[in-house]
Every structure is written in structure tokens, then in C-alpha cells.
Amino acid sequence: MTRKTALLIIDAQTGIIEGPPDGPVHNAAGLLQTMQGILLKARQQSIPVWYVQDLDVAAVEDEAFATHPAIAPLPGEPIIFKRATDSFHGTDLHDQLQAAGIQHLVIMGCQTPYCIDSACRKATTLGYDVTLVKDGHSTTDNDVLSAEQIIAHHNKILHGMGNLEPFILVRHSEENLFEPTHDSYR
Template sequence: MIRKTALLVIDAQTGIIEDPSNGPVHNPAGLIQTIQHVLTEARQRSIPVLYVQDLDVAEAGEEAFAIHPAIAPLPDEPVVLKRATDSFHGTTLHEQLQANGINHLVIVGCKTEYCIDSACRKATTLGYDVTLVRDGHSTSDSAVLSGEQIIAHHNTCLHGLGNLEPFILVRHSQENVFEPTHDSYR
């Protein structure tokens, strides 16, 4: 099967990455650097980039609501607005991906245990193979686990998780994440 890839940047908003009320996400500078690297690779390869922006982070127009300026979309890159943790629920994301023939998603962004987890899992039930960038997602500490522990846990439990045929691979940003290797495991 021929794979057509898109990069999905989820909730990489200033109010999440730098959130002073809940503490910033784990290693915010490293997260931004990784997402910048992945964005550069995608854009150089003409891979479609789509952003998802959470409407519940802050009011539109506020700095906290904005996608972090260091990793902001280019004018031609679509931004999908959502209210649920699931980036596909009540949005046009699936339709936009289908219209472009996408069947492999590379995912980066925030927050690991909520929106990243939900998007990865839902994508597989919609027929997408997923590559989650190991060092390209983050979250803040919870009452039970540090952000670093949550990230490590999800990297472990999501790697290899599948629904029917499509499944998730977790790969480091220094690998060729845009070249899906899923078929070599089938």
C-alpha cells in the first residue's frame, strides 16, 4: 500500500506549553526544539501540516490561546478548532485528511495523557497508521506522576497499540518519522 503522510500538531498552544497555573509542560524548550525540527523536515519534504487548537485553553485572541509562536503555522497550513480531547470529535479533521488521501499520521504536541493519547487511539480506529514522535509530545506533572513519567508511560503503552489493522509506532525525532515502517511489522 502506498502511504501518504501528514504531520498533526496538537494543542501546541502557549497556555499549555508555558502554563503558569499548572506548571509548564515537562521540558518545554526541548519540546519546542523537537517540534521545530519535525516541522522543518515536513515542510522541506512538502508533507502536509495540520494544527489542532483547543478552544478550552483560553479565549480566542489571548496569548494563552495562540499556537506557540516558535512553532506557529504557515498561512497555508490549516488549523482545526476542537472542544473535546479527541481531535476528530466534532471537527473536520478526518474529512480534511481523507480529502488529501492521508493514511499515515505523524503526531506531536500536548498533553500526552489527554489529547495526544486520544488522537493516536482514535486515528487507528479511523484507519490511519500513526507515528507518535517519542520526544515530540509533553505534559505537566499530575498529582501522582511527573510529566516525564507520564510521557515515558505513554511511549511504552502506545507503541504497537493497534485497532484491527492500523497501529501506532513510537519513534524518536532523529529517525525518519515521515517514512512509515508499519508494513514491515505486518
């Protein structure tokens, strides 16, 4: 079955990726390189792109608030502003995706245990199959685990996680992410 796909870039803001106030995230340079490559492929294949920005990162006019310039949105690419970790909560993201006929989301961005995790899980409850880019999300260390451990943990626990029909697959950036493989597992 063919599903219309969109790329969702979550909280890839300068203040998170490079800091301050929240970064730098683990392997920031590698993350940006991966995200640039995926974004380029999406645009070349006419895959629609949505950006989500967290209003708690910094004041809207601050450089820290802006999407990192290496992966900045093009004119016409929607930007959703959110206050919660869940990109769908209190926003019209779901309505916009539905209006565009999207059924499959490729997700990448920051912070893995918060905004990436909650978006992946919520998307499945809203009926989307999700592809999480294995090497396309990052975070910072916490008091218990290193960022690298957190990322590996989430890649493991989110792979195959679902709610009824829709579910999450974790795939490497070198794969054809925009061609969902979910049906081969159903």
C-alpha cells in the same frame, strides 16, 4: 506500500507549553526544539501539516490560545478548533485528511495523557497508521506521576497499540518519521 503522510500538531499552544493556564509542560524548551526540527523537515519534504487547537485553553484572542510562535502555522496550513480531548470529535479533521488522501499521521504536541493519547487511539479506529514522536509530546505532573513518568508510560503503552490493521509506532525524532515503517511489522 506507500502511504501519504501528514504531520498533526496537537494543542501546541502558548498557554500549555509555557503557561498559564495549563503549563509549563515538562521540558518545554526541548519540546519546542524537537517540534521545530520536525516541522522544518516536514515543510522541506512537502509533507502537509495540520494544527489542532483546544478552545478550552483560553479566549481565542489571548496569547495563551495561540500556537506557540516557535512553531506557528504558515498561511494555508489548516487549523482545527476542538472542544474535546479527541481531535476528531466534533471537528472536520477526518474529512480534511481523507480529502487530502492521508493514510499515515505523524503526531506531536500536548498534553500526553489526554489529547495526544486520544488522538493516537482514535486515528487507528479511523484507519490511519500513526507514528507518535517519542520526544515530541509533553505534559505536566499530576498528583500520582511526574510528567516524565507519564510520557514514558504513554510511549510504552501506545507503541504497537492498534485496532485491527492500523496501529501506532512510537519513534524518536531523529528517525525518518515521514517514511512509515508499519508494513515491516505486519
